[in-house]
Every structure is written in C-alpha cells, then in structure tokens.
Amino acid sequence: MNNVNSTGMREVNWHTKVMGMALLVASCKPTPPPFALADVRDLPDHFPAYVEPEENPLNKAKWELGRHLFFDERLGADGKLSCASCHNPAVGMADSLATTPGAFDVDGFRNAPALVNLAWQPRYHREGGVPTLESQVLAPVQESNEFNRNLIELVDQLSLDNQYQAWSNEGFQRPFDAYVMTRSLAAFQRTLISGGSPYDRWLQGEVSALSQAATRGRVLFDALECASCHAGVFLSDFATHNTGLHESYLDPGAYRLTFDSADVGAFKTPSLRNVELTAPYMFDGSLPTLESVIEHYVSGGSGHFNQDVRVRPRDISSQDRRDLVAFLKSFTDDEFVIWSEGLRP
Ligand code: HEC
Ligand code: HEC
Known part of the structure; x- marks a missing residue:
C-alpha cells in the first residue's frame, strides 16, 4: 500500500515539474518575485512568529493598495478624513485629541487607539468586541461619527480609481470591491510593527x-x-x-x-x-x-x-x-x- 502511494506521489511530482517547465517556456512571463513581510518591515528577533490569516496573505500589490487607502481622504463623507486623520504616524498611529471628530465634524465617541503590532492582537476595539482586522474596517466606514459612508457607494466611488483597480487585480485577481478594501487595509495594518525602542x-x-x-x-x-x-x-x-x-x-x-x-x-x-x-x-x-x-x-x-x-x-x-x-x-x-x-x- 505504502509503495503504491509513494510511487504515485513521485509520479505526480515529476509531472508537475515537467508541466511547470512547459508553462514557463510557453508563457515567457517572469514568475512574480516571492513577497514576504521582510520586503516592507523587519520582524524584531525577540517577537513571536508573524501571524496572518491563511485567507489573507501579504503581497506587494495588496500592501500598496492598503497603504494608499489608509491615507485616502476620499473615505470620509466630506472628502477630508482618512484613517490617518485619527491614526496619525507622527504620534504613534494615534491622535492628540481626547476624541477625534468624524466627517462634517461630528463628535467622536472614544479616544483613537495607537495602531501598533496589531497582527498579534486577538481582539480589537476598546472593549475587544471585534475579532479580526478584516472585519474592523467596516466600523469606521459606516460609523456616523467617523467616515459616515454607505459602503456600496464608497466602493463604487473608489472603483473608478484605475490604480486601485490595477492593484486589486494584481493582489487579489478580482476587481476592486468591499472584500478587497477590507483585506488590503488589514494586510497593510499588520505590518505596522514597532519593536525598536x-x-x-x-x-x-x-x-x-x-x-x-x-x-x-x-x-x-x-x-x-x-x-x-x-x-x-x-x-x-x-x-x-x-x-x-x-x-x-x-x-x-x-x-x-x-x-x-x-x-x-x-x-x-x-x-x-x-x-x-x-x-x-x-x-x-x-x-x-x-x-x-x-x-x-x-x-x-x-x-x-x-x-x-x-x-x-x-x-x-x-x-x-x-x-x-x-x-x-x-x-x-x-x-x-x-x-x-x-x-x-
Ligand atoms: C488590572 C490591569 C492593569 C494594571 C494593574 C495596570 N494597568 Fe494600565 N491600563 C489597564 C487598562 C485596562 C487600561 C485602559 C483603561 C481605560 O481605557 O480606561 C490601562 C491604561 C494605561 C495607560 C494609558 C495608555 C493609553 O494608551 O491610553 C498607561 C500609561 C498605563 N495604563 C500605565 C500603567 C502603569 C504605570 C501601571 C502600574 C502603576 C498600570 N498601568 C497598571 C490595565 C492595567
Ligand atoms: C474619526 C476618527 C477615526 C477614523 C477616521 C478611523 N478610526 Fe480607527 N479608531 C478610532 C477609534 C475612536 C477607535 C476605538 C473604537 C472603539 O473602541 O470602539 C478606533 C479603533 C481602531 C482599531 C482597533 C485598534 C485596537 O487596538 O483595538 C483599528 C484596527 C482601526 N481603528 C483602524 C482604522 C482604519 C483602518 C481606519 C480607516 C479605514 C480607521 N481606523 C479610521 C478612530 C478612528
């Protein structure tokens, strides 16, 4: 039984290799360079292993899209508010107000937390009610005292951006949509690693x-x-x-x-x-x-x-x-x- 299995296995490997070579020759397309966390951020050697969900591994196009979305003021209903308005790099990815007003200066509700080493956090928000970074993104988008946006309208608006479409196709093999927006922002935020103090x-x-x-x-x-x-x-x-x-x-x-x-x-x-x-x-x-x-x-x-x-x-x-x-x-x-x-x- 074992023999049959291992022979079968070897055969599959051999076929895969030959087919892989044939594909390479036929398409003449360079294989995209492998991409790892280290391409954007060093993992401090005293940190535990980097954690990312299997369904949302990092890649370069995804990271670029997430980075641009994070600083994109079109997200706010008044066109003047980005994630970085409340999570400002100059002050440790937090902000300097007790509570930050949302679009159209609507009063904020809580103090904006510093976004740091999020990959290792088991739960998000001040009371820990949000299980993943991917799902967290929907909170500020729809919250009346943050971006105050209808998700479908926001996605339609951002879909008109050709560069966003290009990154979306490269990073996710699909057109820009809410799935792409939440995944890319989460993948980007996981790289906000601070361990050099x-x-x-x-x-x-x-x-x-x-x-x-x-x-x-x-x-x-x-x-x-x-x-x-x-x-x-x-x-x-x-x-x-x-x-x-x-x-x-x-x-x-x-x-x-x-x-x-x-x-x-x-x-x-x-x-x-x-x-x-x-x-x-x-x-x-x-x-x-x-x-x-x-x-x-x-x-x-x-x-x-x-x-x-x-x-x-x-x-x-x-x-x-x-x-x-x-x-x-x-x-x-x-x-x-x-x-x-x-x-x-
Ligand atoms: C029982 C657990 C616990 C202990 C003990 C504790 N903390 Fe805290 N710390 C917290 C929690 C929870 C918060 C957030 C509280 C809130 O938001 O109201 C906090 C908030 C803080 C903050 C503010 C951080 C921010 O970003 O707003 C600082 C600074 C801090 N603690 C320092 C200390 C120091 C110094 C001590 C020891 C004297 C200490 N903590 C003891 C749980 C604790
Ligand atoms: C108007 C200010 C504001 C804007 C804009 C904003 N945030 Fe926040 N953010 C907050 C506040 C306040 C909290 C705490 C929410 C809570 O505890 O209910 C928070 C919490 C978070 C958390 C959880 C952090 C933790 O340690 O639990 C993440 C992640 C986050 N925001 C990411 C984003 C992203 C991504 C965007 C843009 C899509 C964004 N935020 C836009 C104010 C803001």
Whole structure:
C-alpha cells in the first residue's frame, strides 16, 4: 500500500515539474518575485512568529493598495478624513485629541487607539468586541461619527480609481470591491510593527539601552503589578479590566458586549508602545499626561465596584513617579515613527 502511494506521489511530482517547465517556456512571463513581510518591515528577533490569516496573505500589490487607502481622504463623507486623520504616524498611529471628530465634524465617541503590532492582537476595539482586522474596517466606514459612508457607494466611488483597480487585480485577481478594501487595509495594518525602542534593545540583551531612571522605573513597574496587565513584549494581556478611572461610566465598556454587570467600565489593556506620543490617555482621553496616569494608579482609583484589586493606593515618592515615567518613555520607537511617516503616499 505504502509503495503504491509513494510511487504515485513521485509520479505526480515529476509531472508537475515537467508541466511547470512547459508553462514557463510557453508563457515567457517572469514568475512574480516571492513577497514576504521582510520586503516592507523587519520582524524584531525577540517577537513571536508573524501571524496572518491563511485567507489573507501579504503581497506587494495588496500592501500598496492598503497603504494608499489608509491615507485616502476620499473615505470620509466630506472628502477630508482618512484613517490617518485619527491614526496619525507622527504620534504613534494615534491622535492628540481626547476624541477625534468624524466627517462634517461630528463628535467622536472614544479616544483613537495607537495602531501598533496589531497582527498579534486577538481582539480589537476598546472593549475587544471585534475579532479580526478584516472585519474592523467596516466600523469606521459606516460609523456616523467617523467616515459616515454607505459602503456600496464608497466602493463604487473608489472603483473608478484605475490604480486601485490595477492593484486589486494584481493582489487579489478580482476587481476592486468591499472584500478587497477590507483585506488590503488589514494586510497593510499588520505590518505596522514597532519593536525598536530602548526597551526592546534592553529585552534583546543590551543592558545599557535603559537609562538609570528607566531601569529603576522597570523594577517599580513589576513591583506595582503594572506588568501583570501590561505584560510581555506587547505590554498588554489583551484582556478587559476596570481600572477605577471613574465612579460611574457613561461608556459601559465590555458590558456593551456581555450585558454582565461585572464588565461595566472594563476596557482592553492598551499596549504602551510609543505611549509618550499618544496622549491624552484612557478610552475617553480623560487623562492628559503620563504623570496624571501614574497619579491615577497610585491614588488607588475611584473605588468602582468592578475595580481590579491591583489598582490600589500605593505609597511612592516623587522620584519613583519620575522613574516610572522614564520607563514608560523607553517604549518610544523613533525608527517606527520615521518609517511610518514615510508610508504617506
Ligand atoms: C474619526 C476618527 C477615526 C477614523 C477616521 C478611523 N478610526 Fe480607527 N479608531 C478610532 C477609534 C475612536 C477607535 C476605538 C473604537 C472603539 O473602541 O470602539 C478606533 C479603533 C481602531 C482599531 C482597533 C485598534 C485596537 O487596538 O483595538 C483599528 C484596527 C482601526 N481603528 C483602524 C482604522 C482604519 C483602518 C481606519 C480607516 C479605514 C480607521 N481606523 C479610521 C478612530 C478612528
Ligand atoms: C488590572 C490591569 C492593569 C494594571 C494593574 C495596570 N494597568 Fe494600565 N491600563 C489597564 C487598562 C485596562 C487600561 C485602559 C483603561 C481605560 O481605557 O480606561 C490601562 C491604561 C494605561 C495607560 C494609558 C495608555 C493609553 O494608551 O491610553 C498607561 C500609561 C498605563 N495604563 C500605565 C500603567 C502603569 C504605570 C501601571 C502600574 C502603576 C498600570 N498601568 C497598571 C490595565 C492595567
């Protein structure tokens, strides 16, 4: 039985090779060069393996289309708003307002999170309710306080762009449509990889990469249990917690998904990468500075009934506070900022 199988296998391989050669000769078309993540972005060697869904592997045309769509202001109903309006490369792919107005200046709802190392995030949005990057794209398009667009009309409009059609045919072998738009934006966003900060160099073994203040801050970050939620290389456990930010929450957070009262005011732990650049902080942008975030934690929170026990009054000195801030600033990846600024078409 085995013999028959393996003989059959060899035969198939041989046929495939001959046919492959014949095809190459007949078509005279150069085979497209293989494309990998490394063609657009280096994967830091202390990161886990790169994850992409089997149904949406990266290729060059897809990436170019996603990159152009990300910066395309035609997406906004008023023609003046792109993804980058709220996820701005200059400030770590976040923005500098508590909440960013959508098309026609309609008030925003939450603080725009920094888009970074998204490939490894298991769930998206502040309460973690969106399972994939591909499906996430539909949220800003249709949201009345973001692009405020009818999806079909937007796709029809963008389909008139000849370059988009060319990338779509090359990257997906099909004309531009909603499938292509969501897949290309997701594939592009997975390459927003930041892992070149002083903290990363320290993780890679360069002891002197952290200043003395940041080194002391790192010890405090562990001792005060910050690291149990802002965990690992991505500085997040990707779970939702109530940090006692408010006594009562106008935005109920994860409760919106679960209707479980234990989830009122629970939000996903944000990655702290480039956090120096992404002020103001928290889901509603209510804390203006890193110093005010530290103050919130060490003062012990509001005492909300869902507040996590790790947020409690801590007696630390002003030197300790400065050291913690120095450690938070060691997550700033200057190379990432320069690279992502260069993505603008
Ligand atoms: C008007 C501002 C605005 C625009 C425009 C906008 N976003 Fe966002 N984005 C936000 C806000 C606010 C959130 C948080 C949403 C929530 O938690 O409900 C968010 C969340 C996200 C997330 C989830 C991140 C995470 O860590 O969970 C992704 C991914 C994202 N946006 C990508 C995009 C893409 C792609 C576009 C363009 C197609 C876009 N955004 C346009 C404001 C904006
Ligand atoms: C119980 C888990 C948990 C602990 C412990 C914790 N955090 Fe957080 N952290 C979160 C969550 C969840 C948020 C988002 C809260 C929100 O949006 O309201 C957050 C937000 C932040 C932010 C703002 C990030 C942003 O982009 O808005 C900073 C900075 C921060 N934490 C630093 C710390 C420091 C420093 C400590 C230790 C003193 C700490 N955290 C302890 C879960 C935690």
